[in-house]
Amino acid sequence: MTTPVPGGVASSPELPALLPGMLRVDPDAADPARRGRVRRSVRDWIIDTLCFVVAILVGLMSYDTAMQTDPPEPVQLLDLVAGAMACLTLWWRRRWPVQLAVVVTLLSIGVSSAAGAGLILMFTVAVHRRWAVAAAVAALGALSGLVFYRIYPDPELSFQWMALLTVFGIAAITLWGMLVRSRRQLVLSLRERAYQAESEAALRVERARHLERERIAREMHDVLAHRISLLSVHAGALEYRPDAPREDVANAAGVIRASAHQALQDLREIIGVLRAPSSDDDPDRPQPTLAQLPALVDESRQAGMRVTVVDELAGAGAEPPPVVARCAYRVVQEALTNVRKHARGTGVCVTLTGGPGGGLAVEVRNRMPVGSAGRSEIPGTGTGLIGLAERVELAGGSLEHGITADGDFRVHAWLPWPA
Structure with missing residues (x-):
């Protein structure tokens, strides 16, 4: 679906209305937090649901591993409740990605079931924010992961191996998000360039029409001013010499009639330019x-x-x-x-x-x-x-x-x- 923009150029509804010549390829422009509240599309519902399910599955796997140390039942129940709340925050991940990522990452230090939500939020930050912000959130996530495995050590792997796997996994997720961001930047860049090309084409068409109108206006001035001035001169002669011989009056009237006829003919030829575009071989036909x-x-x-x-x-x-x-x-x-x-x-x-x-x-x-x-x-x-x-x-x-x-x-x- 396309929507009209000034100048007769069609643009997609998600494309910002930018001035010709300006190129904005930041996918942050698609962030609902920066555009205002927008309705989720079918694609957004599918992706958000999938992320919610993945976060729950990863959280349960992390919870199962952490609970092997057999903590008290209130701690286990509190872990599940906090993890569920962390997963629910994913429905607002596009609106506040950095804030939610920081809160859930810090929460995941003591809440094992929030690990899945934290990874999804890190990926979201890498997609929607610049690399410096994404790197900072990833570093916070790696640090919280190291602290988590100090609290809940893995019974099968050493702390060094778990630290290595944690850093590698967070780095891979962050780089994946940056790759998605780069691809979106490329797509937005191509859209912006297409929009700019359409805008420039519309401006060229409008400029050509303006030049054509100016050319026709000059043509009408040159032709009609000459003919009408002749009519005025001959009519003035008849006005100043009402007693002129009949033959002179007839000659002057004949000249006036011929000049008027020629003026109409010239005007008809000029109007023909409006109905048929000029060719390159004869741009000034009349x-x-x-x-x-x-x-x-x-x-x-x-x-x-x-x-x-x-x-x-x-x-x-x-x-x-x-x-x-x-x-x-x-x-x-x-x-x-x-x-x-x-x-x-x-x-x-x-x-x-x-x-x-x-x-x-x-x-x-x-x-x-x-x-x-x-x-x-x-x-x-x-x-x-x-x-x-x-x-x-x-x-x-x-x-x-x-x-x-x-x-x-x-x-x-x-x-x-x-x-």
Whole structure:
């Protein structure tokens, strides 16, 4: 069974909800004393029952050996009662393993039937606690075992042999518990790494979606801002010249209709990106290239702009890469759109220079308007150049814009053009 976690990643219910990048492989996290009260699973009931039975059997064997010295009956009865209580504490061994291990180990010095419970608790400490704590409890258990055989000597084996067997047995049980702990650490480590990989994959998907939304937003800004600015210019001409000849009004209305139709067409192509994921061969499918630059300039001239183009790329003998060509087209488009918005009536000079190995340089200059001519009648978001700079940087180039010493507003972009 899995439970959802933030970011759409599924995780097992016993796995802690950790931040990506954090790795916790301590099996102590599974200890009910550190997680709070939890309901035992079927597996826990089986293991706890088995441990309880083993503790009783080992305790009875130890009791039988110790009682060969024939102590008084009250001592024998008290030994059985204390041993039974020690075995009952095993049902809480996961909650307080160290505390119970210390108490039962000390109790087992004089209570022979508590030996089985003491060994189970030592194993539990080795599984759920660090090696230093487990070693300390094991040392206490070995010491209590030596004292026990001083009180209840074995009739068949010498004290030296019993001491050796006691130390060897406790060491084996402790090492076994540490081995189980190491295996649990490995399993938890693999679970944590799987969880981290799932979280990172979810973050990558979310990042890809975010970048795609940003790309589509830039696309809509570049395309629609250009078309709508043309519509505004032609509509403004009709507003200021209501007495214009019928032929001019018809031509302006035709341009408005064609621009609106083209804007809808461009919007339809952009929305198509939302419905079909981009491919690696054409990640920016709706964007035109420098081949459509003459049409862009003609549209601006029809809107009344005075645009001069200096194209020195014809002598380069090669075409720039598609990504570079698309980015260069967007630089010119955004610059012309800004001129229509903020510097209407000024002349614009577009210059394209460069070649393979030297990069592609795009420069758009226009005179700064004076007085009321600089007032923009077309609203803008003020983020066009910011988005354009990001687009150029993603293509590996750089963008500069600002007012020159000659009083011109200059937009200059450099884009890499491999040889």
